[in-house]
Amino acid sequence: MTTSSSDIVLTNITQIFRGASVRSVGGEFKAVDNVSFTLSADPPGIVSLVGQSGSGKSTIARIILGLQKPTEGSVTYRGKDIYKLSAREYDAYRQEIQPVFQDPYGIFNPFYRVDRVFWTVIKKFKLARNRQQALAKIEESLHAVDxxxxxxxxxxxxxxSGGQRQRVMLARVHLLQPKFIIADEPISMLDAAVRVLFLNILIDFQQKYGMTTLFITHDLSTAYYVGGKILVMSKGEIVERGDIDDVLVHPTHPYTQMLLSSIPIPDPDARWQDKTSLVDIEGAMPIVALPDMEVPR
Known part of the structure; x- marks a missing residue:
């Protein structure tokens, strides 16, 4: 597969956590194990990173965002390792790669009005010449997320509401017009009706504004809804990848097959026959008490 300079390229990423807080053999836990993939800006698309809690999905998100330096491997953008960028280059990277996090309640400072989210971005990245132009941009971005x-x-x-707060964060993304969105379980705390609206906005951002999204989720049904490509993670490794239709219709790895079989049939008269559990496939998973990692529940 060929890559362009505007792609985000992960090469042999490994993340090992060590210390007394890691309850595993030798005080060491490999959260991500030799992971490589590319997020392409041209053409823009949606890539779903799917797996159970503790599989390493959020660790990868933090690595791409520059919040967690990997133990081994590299993340490159425009041909440069993101952990070796100058201050100016890193500011440009932050503008072009934007996060949307899981918790619509914890991402805001309760002491400030919502407006501050937009004005801070406009000031930081010099997005408007005057207040009138800035306000017009803010209103346009809010309308873009309904x-x-x-x-x-x-x-x-x-x-x-939680749904409004998450859409405010999407409006902030629209304001910046990034090339990439890293959406880490962005709908897990929203009700069903708002989830569909949120997913439609992500699809709209791809089709109208050319933004590529890494959509991190444990829910295969939402991954299928947004379409595109899928990466299936288990125990820190990508065990299956490809077009989402191909992977979900013809899964080859036992873990993917198990994930599909664990989806209940929407029929109250049909009993759920499959008793296979995640532990049967993966074995007992170590629990890591670190704030930047997913902990199996």
Missing amino acids: LRPEDVLNRYPHQL
């Missing part, structure tokens, strides 16, 4: 400015601006975070 929010009315009068319902959001000048309000505090606690005055908005």
Whole structure:
């Protein structure tokens, strides 16, 4: 597979956590094990990274965002290792690769109005020449995520629903017009109706604005809804990859097959026959008490 300079390329990424907080043999846990893949900006697409909690998905997200330097391997963008960028280059990287996190409640400072999310970005990245132009951009971004400015601006975070708060973060992404979105379990705390709206916005961002999304989830049904490519993770490794239709219709790895068989049939009269558990496939997984890792539940 050929890559362009604007792609994000992960090469042989390994992340090992060590220390007393790691309850495994020798105080060492390999959260990510020799992972390589590419996020392409041209053409833009959606890549779903799927696996159970503790499989290493969020660790990969943090590595791509520059929040967690890998033990081994590299992440390159525009031909440069992101952990060797100059301050100016890293600012440009931050503008072009934007996160959307899981918790719509914890991402806001409760002491400030929601407006601050937008004005901080505009000031940091010099997105407008004056206040009038900045306000027009903010309103345009809110409309892009199906929010009315009068319902959001000048309000505090606690005055908005979880779905509204997540869409505010998507509006912030729209304001920056990045090339990539790293969405780490962004809908797991939203109700079903809002989930569909959120997913439709991600698809819209891809089709209208050319943004590529790494969509991290444990839910195969939502991955199937957004389409595109899929990477299936188990115990820190990518065990299967490809077009989502091909992988879900003809899974080859036992872990992927198990994930598919664990989806209940939407029929109250049909009993769920498959008793296979994640532990049967993966074995007992070590628990790592670190704030930047997913902990199996």
